[in-house]
Amino acid sequence: MIPASFEYYRPKDIAGVLALLRDHGDDARVMAGGHSLIPMMKLRMAEVPHLIDLQDVAGLGGIEVGESSIRLGAMVTQTEIIGHDGLAQAAPILREAALQIADPQVRNMGTVGGNVANGDPGNDMPGLMQCLDAVFTLVGQDGERQVAAREFYDAAYMTAREDDEVLTAVTIPLPKGGHAYEKQKRKIGDYATAAAAVQITREGGSCTAASIAMTNLSDTPVFCEEAGAALVGTSVDTAALDAAVAAMQAAIDPSEDNRGPVEFKRHVAGVILRRAIERAWSRA
Amino acid sequence: MKDDVESREDRVGKLKGLGCSRKRVEDARFTQGKGNYVDDIKLDGMLFGDFVRSPYAHAKVVSINTEEALKVPGVLAVLTAKDLEPLGLHWMPTLAGDKQMVLADGKVLFQGQEVAFVVAEDRYAAADGIEAVEVEYEELPVLVNPFEALKSDVVLREDTVDENGAPKDGAHGPRKHHNHIFTWEAGDRETTEQVIGEAEVVATSDMYYHRTHPCPLETCGCVASMDKVNGKLTLWGTFQAPHAIRTVVSLISGIEEHNIRVISPDIGGGFGNKVGAYPGYVCSVVASIVTGKPVKWIEDRMDNLMTTAFARDYHMTGRISATKEGKITGLHCHVTADHGGFDACADPTKFPAGFMNICTGSYDIPTAYLEVEGVYTNKAPGGVSYRCSFRVTEAVYFIERMIEVLAIKLNMDAAELRRINFIRKEQFPYKAALGWEYDSGDYHTAWDKALKTVDYEGLRAEQAQRVEDFKAGKTRKLMGIGLSFFTEIVGAGPVKNCDILGLGMFDSCEIRIHPTGSAIARLGTISQGQGHATTFAQILASEIGLPADSITIEEGDTDTAPYGLGTYGSRSTPVAGAATALAGRKIRAKAQMIAAYLLEVHDDDVEFDVDRFVVKGAPERFKTMKEIAFAAYNQAIPGIEPGLEAVSYYDPPNMTYPFGAYVCVMDIDVDTGVPEIRRFYALDDCGTRINPMIIEGQVHGGLTEALAVALGQEIAYDDMGNVKTGTLMDFFLPTAWEVPNYETDHTVTPSPHHPIGAKGVGESPHVGGVPCFSNAVQDAFRAFGNVHTNMPHDHWRIWKTAHELGLHG
Known part of the structure; x- marks a missing residue:
């Protein structure tokens, strides 16, 4: 070592x-x-x-909660996310997810930028950012460009970022409605066996929009557009949940590791997503 | 004078002796980061050595090219087996009577095996040097399953066969196959078969106690320093048995024992991992002799998990017979023990399967038979006692599972089945069918107290309701009630049957009282977190009447400490603790003569009272131990030598047998396989309690390691012999987050043969805890037809149990 x-x-x-x-x-x-x-x-x-x-590079920190969006500097730590009350008000799913990442010592050092840029399928923030439809700012030799989180991940450790580019910020449209970040892990500090990020809105008894992304169930985070669509227009009843879970199952591609075989991971992914949707719906 | 008015109770309190929850004296340095561990040792000119390790589990080593490595700046030497062979050090003896390659001698037998030792100016250069060593391997067929190994034509160890390829005798008798190490038996095979054959009820189970690892926070390491001027070798290391290491080093190196000084400084946990000898020790010594400089070797976490001593890996098959009413009549146990590439167990020599023959547990089982077969495979060597006394964890897990399996067969409550089979109080000392004589016990009292405290009846009623609710679709969580009642066998041990490589397993204490009434005591043991400096001073305080705060306890330096066999198997209190008490009594006997002289009465006319000798019938006439100590050094007393010192070597007449009753209540999410421990109650009876706070700490620690083992901690291999769990990402070490609140309780049944009645406690909670957690998981599924599932009960395996029982619809 x-x-x-x-x-x-x-x-x-x-x-x-x-x-x-x-x-x-x-x-x-x-x-x-x-x-x-x-x-x-x-x-x-x-x-x-x-x-x-990057610790001393100016301009990479800071949490800004604006009228319509949130900007997180790439060097914002998980601890800062957890401790920021304005952020917790505007996008409570960030705190909920950050609290499930590793342990306090790691969260003191671990950053949003590093978490999303590394392309590790085990990281929690990439899926979360896909759920929230975040945009990553990349700065390179030819200036700055924006890439949607949902377009960023190609494969494990392979992303849209060029080798000579630096991810400097994450911009998130202000999320609406109810949220949940549900994660099953073996212990503190572990990557997810399965995790689900859900953001959901309702009018009356009907779901108007739902965004769903899964973590550590493929070689990239999995944004499940069809799973979200399966909930829209429904009362998020059992049939809708079943449809969402089925759509998610079609999108993920887990592999066997020490957490368990594929069959188990698929089952847990379904359970976790179901719970996340139910919790988010109850908060919507 | 203040003493005159001080109450007896106050004087007792001041001593902080037996029974006092005295704060740990060690913690002042540990909580301030001022401990002194092996890796804190830095000597002038010190070099660093590290290993080139095999990526293969079984391969021929065709060639080792060190040329490029020697060009790496800072690299001074690269040792291979060829360099060690002329010294006869390319192989070394193991504590189990086998031998082990120090560096790959033509082949490797497990992934991570030591192939070459790179010696460099610092650990960075050593790491670069390792990268530059070119080793050519030729892969050989890999055997990771002991049952297949016993059938395979593949010879793992060429030294196990003669020139015709026939198996040669091993250290423990004939080999029946070239990959077979030993067969060890206890009990009466014929009668047991007969009893089971004729029994009204027989329950059977196959169970695999998986391979795991002690994983102390501090990994293994050493610093070897050969002083070529005076010929003295000093070896600092993470040794649980420094004197045994000194003797072994002397025997294999030929350096006279007086020229070897072994020092165990602060040790960050051992749990059995630091009992044996490792190639790193030998290579560091050789490298120091070759270079004339101190050489340090420190494992990293992956080295530790992958190569130094593992624990368990027992495939156990049990048959238990009983009457229809549940009275157990016989027990049969067969074990196939996977030892890896070398048999490096750390057991007393006459016990190649440790004390596995305690597997009749806490029960009056008239007939029993045990057979253990040791097998070589392509896995790391070891088989040490991870927080237990020589395979007791396996034995207790076995019997506590067999009881549950029998309860299922009898359709009986498992608590009741235990109760009707416990050895009764009046049967002690109890001679068990497999040979041990249990010194004392009161199992029924402990069991009843435990069940009453947790409201066992209420728990069972709640569980029954939960099953109904589950079947009715009202909940997806099942409730498990884990029971275990264990009897440990600790304090190895009587020299007549306990030795390691011929070294008798006595222990020792040497006490010097200083003239002003303070003292130093040195022991043959070595604390690795147990708090010896705290508790041994308490034993002495009560024995010699000087405050524990005025007594320094020193261990771990073979130049100063009396000879002893070290700390493991919960032996420190039963053996060295007894030596301490007896050495204290020698001090007291001399003090009595001095007191009598000073008080001008006959020896028999004074008696000891807390911290002084008083004239019988005249308590106002006394001499305190402090006064006596001063007189011992400074007053000419006719017929008595000056000074106040004593030494005691204690050979225990028997082992001690702590016991306990544990209950775990667990809720299990059937859909995710996630267990949640709602309650854990642990009643321990370790005999006389020296420091209740330290006992509680030991129980918490042991239970936490039990939780780890039962719920996920394993060393897993793939079919190619690759270690799948070589980092703490996959090797489960619980944190505060995963650990429940523990409720501790106790009864006190003193050991009749130990000078202060103490039995040892450090390992009890682990031994009793593992089956308790496991039984809780398995009990949750009993109503749905589960009989036995193997540990570790991690999420996916629990889920699998639920899945196979059809609980996922």
Whole structure:
């Protein structure tokens, strides 16, 4: 568990980061909280001759709750999300999900940007951001561009971000209605056996919109558009729940690991989604 | 004078002796980060060594090329088996009478096996050097299943066969197959078969007690420093038995024992993982001798989980017979024990399956037979006693499952079945069918107290209602009531039958009283978190009448501590604790003579009273122990040598037999397989209680490790012998979040043969806890036809049980 030797950089601004990325190409990686990258380096599964620490880069922090959207700087930690009352008011699902990530020590270091940018299918924030239809801001040599969370993930650790780009912010349209982040895990600190993010609105007894995304049930987060659609216009009764779960089952592709075989994960995914929808609906 | 008016109660209180919840004296340093662990040791010029490890579970090592590694800046040497062979150190003896490769001698037998030892200026250079060593392997067929290993033509260990390929005798008798290590029997096979054959009721079960790992927070490591000027080797290490390590090092290296100093500094948990000897120790010593510099070796977490001593891996088959009324008549147990590539169990030599023959448990079972077969496979060596006394965890799990299985067969309440079969109080000392003599016990009292406290009848009624509600579709949660009643066998042990590689398992204490009335006591044991510095001072305080706060306890340095066999198997209190009490009594005997002289009366006319000797019938005439200590050094007393010191070596007449009654109440989500522990009640009877607070802490810790093992902690292998659970992501170590609130309780049945009646407690909660958690899971499904499912009961396996019972519709 000793990494190979590497150069360590701690630039003060994004221009400095981009310059280092330009100079070192594939040999450089940016690091936010480091909770994914450093273990990979220690296991010598990631070779990073040039490590660029983003801790001192200006302008990457901050939580802004606006009229219609929320902006989270990439370096906002899970702990900051949990502790921000305005955010909890505007988008309570963020706190609910962040509290289910790892443990307080990890959450003190772990960032939103790192969590969404790394492309680890076990991370909770990517699915959550797909549920919330967040947009990621990427800054590269040619300036800035926006990529929707729902378009960002190609495969495990493969994302729309280019090697010389830095994810600097996450923008979330203000969520409406009821929410739930439901996660089954073996223990504190574990990735999900299955997790579901649900945001749902209602008028009277009828569902008007539903957004659903699943975590750790495929090599990317799984935004289940059809599962959400199955709820719209219904009273979220048993038949609607069944339809949503069936639609979700068609979208996920879990693989066997120490958490259990595929059959178990599929079953749990259904149970978790059902519970998440019911809880979100009760809050809508 | 203040003493004159002080009440006897006040004087007793000041001593902080037996029965006092004295705060742990160790915690001042540990809570401030001031502990001194092996990895804290830094010596001038110290080098760092680390291993090239095998990625394969079974392979021929065709070649090892160290050329590139030696070019890595900071790398000084790379040791291979070829370098160790001339010293005869390429293999080393194990504590089980087998031998183990120190470095791969032509082949590897498990993933992670030590292949080469890279010595460098620091651990970073060593890691780079490891990357640069080129090893060519030729893969061989992998055997991970012991039943297949016993049938396979593949010879795992060439040293097990003669030139014609026929199996040679092993350390414990004939081999019946080249991958067979030993067969060990206890009890009467013929009568047991007969009793079971003729029985009214017979219940059977196959159960696998999975492979797990003690996983102490501090991994194993050492620092070896050979002083070439004076010829002295100093070895700091995470040793649970420093004296045994010194003797073993001397025997295998040829260095005279007086030239070896072994020091166990603070140890961050052992749980059996740190009893045996590891290749890292040998390589560090050799590297220090070769380089003339101190060499440190420290495992990382993956090394620890994948290569140092595992625990359990017992495939057990049981048959239990009874009358229709539930009186047990016979028990048959067969075990296939997977030992991995080398038999590196840490058991007393005459007991290759440890104390597995305590598997008749707490029950009066007239006839029993046990057979254990040890087998080699392509897994890491070990088989140590993870927080238990030599396979007692396996034994208690076995019998506590067999009782449940029998209760199902008899359609009887499992608590009642236990009650009618307990060894009765008046039967002690009780000679069990498999050979042990239980020293004392009062099982019925403990059981009744436990069941009453948890309102057992009420729980069963609630459970029955829950089953109805479940069937009616009102709930998706089932309720399990886990019961266990365990008898431990600890305090190894009487030298007549307990030794490790010929070293008798006595222990020792040496006491020096200082002139001003404080003291130092040194023992042959070594604390790894048990709080010896706190509790042994309490034993002494009560024995010699000096405050525990004025007594320093020192362990772990073989140059200063008396010889002893160390700390594991809950043996410290039963053995070294007894030595401490007896050494204290020697002090007191001399003090009595001094007191009598000072008080100008006959020896027989003074008696000990808390902290002083008083003249019988005249309590106002006394000498305190403090005064006596001063006189012992500073007053010429005719016929008495100056000084006040004593040493005692204690060879216990018998083992001690702590016991306990545990109840766990669990709710299980049938759809997700998630268990929720609603209640856990633990009644322990460890005899005389030295420090109730420390006992409670021990119970909490042992139960937590029991929860871990029962609910998810395992070392799992795939078919290729790859370890699937080599990190703490997959290897379950519970945190505060996963741990329930524990209710602790006790009864006190002192050991009749121990000087203060104490029995040991550190491992009881683990031994009793594992079956209790497991029984709770299994009991939840009893109403739906479950008889037995194997641990670990992680979410998916619980879900699988529910699924197979048709509970998912």
